[in-house]
Amino acid sequence: MSFSPYLHFQGTCAEAMRMYADLFGATDLTLIRYSEAPEEAGLPKGSDRIMHAHMTVGGSTLMASDFPEGIGDPQKAVSVSFSVPDAATGEAIYERLLKEGDEIMAYGETFWSPGFGMVRDKFGTHWMISVPGEM
Template identity: 40%
Template sequence: MSSSFIQPYLFFGGRCEEALEFYKTAIGAETQMLMRYSDSPDPMPPGMLPEGYESKVMHASFKVGSSVILASDGCGGEESKGFRAFSLSLALPDAAATDRVFSALAEGGSVNMPLGETFWSSRFGMLQDKFGMGWMITIDPGADPKYKNA
């Protein structure tokens, strides 16, 4: 199945637009598309959306490097209650970029493992951002001078 691929779809429980702006600043994300519930050509089924969600994000896509991530505010249900049991892994071109992005994503969040040297990378760390998204930040193994020839 050469045309198959997995694409993350993140639900932000009413904070999608805020998350897109945060990721734009923190990691250089570029919003490619944004559609609000009020823009839908078909009306939402009665009772599907919480009151006030008409202007929330029904569907968005944003690009980080060559990766495209999909996002939404969700419909206020279980899908919007945080991120569990996975993290997004972000490989950056050098130590300076790794340090800058780690600090930016950690703002308002919590650090699970501070940036440091590991046996596989000269810079690796884990955190949870202010939206509850888990991140693993590292130097791209192909660009890591210490491990490039390992």
């Protein structure tokens, strides 16, 4: 058993997941569009939005989709936590996510971690980037 985050977007899922795959080193990104669904599914056939996307990094899966137009409230109060092996790697990932995003907590050393920061990226996804440490 395991938890797998499932993110929702408003038409930017493909762009977001491509960026995340590149940033985190996933090589198995899959994007399935609503337009690829069978006719009998009754989904928006002309839509280029993403019905389902997934990728794997270090044995963990990140999944996502676009809400049908006008529905949903993407990533309102959830953060995706991503652990990294060292502070330099964490800072590089944090800075890339921060481009066109909003800083929630600046990346740096804390009493519980040699490197931790919180950011909302340009797609609205909240991230917690951290180096495992001892309290």
